[in-house]
Amino acid sequence: MGQLRVLLADRLAATGDVLAALQAVDAATDRIRGSHAATVCVVILNPRTGELHYSTAGHPPPLVVPADGEARFLAPTGTGPLGVGAHRGPNAVGDERLKPGDLVLLYSDGILERPGREVAESTVELARVAADATADRVMRGDVALAVERACTQTVELLTRVTGHTDDITLLAAQLTKPPKPFGRTVLATHDSLPALRRAVDEWLAEADVDQPDSDAVRHAVIELAANATEHAHIDSPDPHSFTVTGELSDTGVLSMRVTDQGRWREPRPSADRGIGLHMTRKLVATLRVEHDEHGTTATIGLRLTRPAKLITADDTTFRAPTHAPQSAPLLVLEQPTTTPRIRVDGPIDATTASTVEHQILTGSTGARSLTIDLTGVTHLASAGVAALHRLTALHRDNNTELRLYARSGTNADTILTLVALPHATQDPDTQPADNDI
Incomplete structure (x- = not known):
């Protein structure tokens, strides 16, 4: 698989x-x-x-x-x-x-x-x-x-x-529908960062972003905002601001940008400072930094995911029965008729499919035409369907006929119809051949 x-x-x-x-x-x-x-x-x-x-x-x-x-x-x-x-x-x-x-x-x-x-x-x-x-x-x-x-x-x-x-x-x-684009102008002070963090969180919640992705995006945006606050206008005493924008595409790609109008400085990482861009790269899928004489724009990108959840018995509010329902016994019997015929009763699943296939092969080896009565099958799993396909192919290669029969409305009829495996819903040994479906 x-x-x-x-x-x-x-x-x-x-x-x-x-x-x-x-x-x-x-x-x-x-x-x-x-x-x-x-x-x-x-x-x-x-x-x-x-x-x-x-x-x-x-x-x-x-x-x-x-x-x-x-x-x-x-x-x-x-x-x-x-x-x-x-x-x-x-x-x-x-x-x-x-x-x-x-x-x-x-x-x-x-x-x-x-x-x-x-x-x-x-x-x-x-x-x-x-x-x-x-x-x-x-x-x-x-x-x-x-x-x-x-x-x-x-x-x-x-x-x-x-x-x-x-x-x-x-x-x-x-x-x-994706949420409306995010847009906010932020005063370049550390006191402005908590309000920005809350606004980003609210927008991500509106977009139903899963918590691991939400945490990563929020952290990355605040790191970039802190960089813009601390470094973009370091030589200017006048108050400045920067903008934070974002959107979620209809294909699930989230992009956010932090844009300032300050002067670019090459980052100089040390033991405790200047590692914001490095952290941001680790948090998101893509980081692109563009700068010129008009300022700097840092853009992050992340394809949102929602991991599959594995549900076990401990995760459910209700408990399944402590004892599994008793399965019907498997019976594979040759029927005394004028034409070779085998009846199968009970489940044909991953446990029993090989047994059923072996017993049918023992009875016919594909060298003679055969009818298999599946009306009494209580469970026809994919392993059973695969076995029936192999038996059908074997008879076809030997120029013999394998006739599958499951009365209309039975479990086998439902599954065989679903997988488009030809079979009869009326007994082929007593009805004309045009009853086949």
Whole structure:
């Protein structure tokens, strides 16, 4: 997953093209071990226009929680997982447009495939709980930012009763307007610095800047302001001032400038003085100092971030059950019919997928056509999907047919439809072939 993620991010950064990036990652699955049948949901959001381009390669579709109205899932783009030969034409990319305040949520299937819940039921719960958390209708005042509430509260509320059997990851982005530009003229005295510090703090809070970035920017600005106070007009007894300006771009880059009209002096660091510029360089991503006969402008830049939060049981208000729900037993049985047929009951997950694949191969070796009845599967995880893709490819290479069957509405039917793996919803051994979907 890590290799695929890095490659995908690189292709998106280089091209900005969802389809081209997916095609490149798809081609790489031949040389990245364990990547066969990996599912992907990729989204590009233009913060200037609200335009959103996305593709769901066998992955659950994004959930949009609007500023007003009901939450809705975007339409799946209908392409299968990586490395399974899925066709990725122009229709593999969907389009949407967000309005200010709208939130888009991406998630792994662990939040849907919770013990005791059918996927369809979990999908409805996810939309409802995410919308309530985003609107601050659940744990009021718990977290200020809607994106954090959408992630942390949704996980907590959905898993507090059922627990979970798979890892869960949520990623949220909300289209917001940047704050008005910062601007302040400051008298060049040390007594003016506390008021400047408070003004900068207020502006950074309005911009929802995370505390580590906020602390770094404030410290850097005050260091530059102190430099302007102490050094710009050292030879002049008259009162002087300097200006502090700043803005936050719609791509999340914060810039602030301290400008004076004094005379530039080369810094001479010592044990206790003259190290302000050195400290500032360490605090922010970029520092640019420009000076001429009219004065000096020092500009700092920092791309704002909000690190992912790892939620453990100790972080949650509610506790999941101390005993995990008992899983259904795994059964792989040959059925006595006129055509080769195997029925699988129970979970096909990371623990059992290899067992299921081995037993099916033992029964057919891919040399004869085979029906696999998945109606009784209680949990079909990504590892199980990958195993079914491998078995399907083996039969195709041997010019035999692997018929997957999962009755409509069952867990297996939901997942196989999601990952675009062809299967029948009516028994293929008793129904005409055109029932295949």
